[in-house]
Amino acid sequence: MSKPPTPQGISRLLAKAGFERAEPTSYRVMGARQYTEGFHVVTDHQGSAVRVTWWPPSHSADDALAKNAEMLLAYGDELAEVGWTVTVRPHKVVVTAGEDTP
Numbered sequence: 001m002s003k004p005p006t007p008q009g010i011s012r013l014l015a016k017a018g019f020e021r022a023e024p025t026s027y028r029v030m031g032a033r034q035y036t037e038g039f040h041v042v043t044d045h046q047g048s049a050v051r052v053t054w055w056p057p058s059h060s061a062d063d064a065l066a067k068n069a070e071m072l073l074a075y076g077d078e079l080a081e082v083g084w085t086v087t088v089r090p091h092k093v094v095v096t097a098g099e100d101t102p
Contacts, residue, residue, distance in 0.1 A: 004048040004097045005084055007041040014039050014052070017078045019071075022055040037076060044094055052079075052093040 015021055022038035037057040044051040054071035056064040068091065076088040085098040 005050045005095045007040065007043055008021070009051050010050050010052060010084075010095055011039070011041045011081065014041070014075060015076065019075065019078070021085060048096065050095040053091065 007081045011021065020036070020038035022035040022040045025034045025036060027034040034047070035055050038055060040053050040055050042051050043049075052075050054068050054074075056067065072088050072091075072093050076086045077091065077096050080086045084097045085096045087094045087096075
């Protein structure tokens with residue numbers, strides 16, 4: 001089995017594939033920091049997995065749920081191509097080490 005994925009590695013791979021990363025803005029709404037549209041990558045609660053989510057732009061349109069599903073499937077496809085084991089869920093992609101992972 002290969003080494004587990006890291007948020008940094010997954011983030012680099014998605015950025016290299018041309019996906020936009022969610023970046024913090026200087027705006028806050030009710031104390032919560034706002035982000036630009038794009039992917040967000042963190043260690044999943046499982047510890048050896050990485051969670052990828054898509055963040056809509058602040059004040060997003062009604063089609064944000066459809067766009068969320070579209071982006072998560074696109075992230076999942078890209079990550080599966082390089083050998084990661086990918087599970088696409090309604091609001092996140094969970095990435096774990098696969099047999100053919102680099």
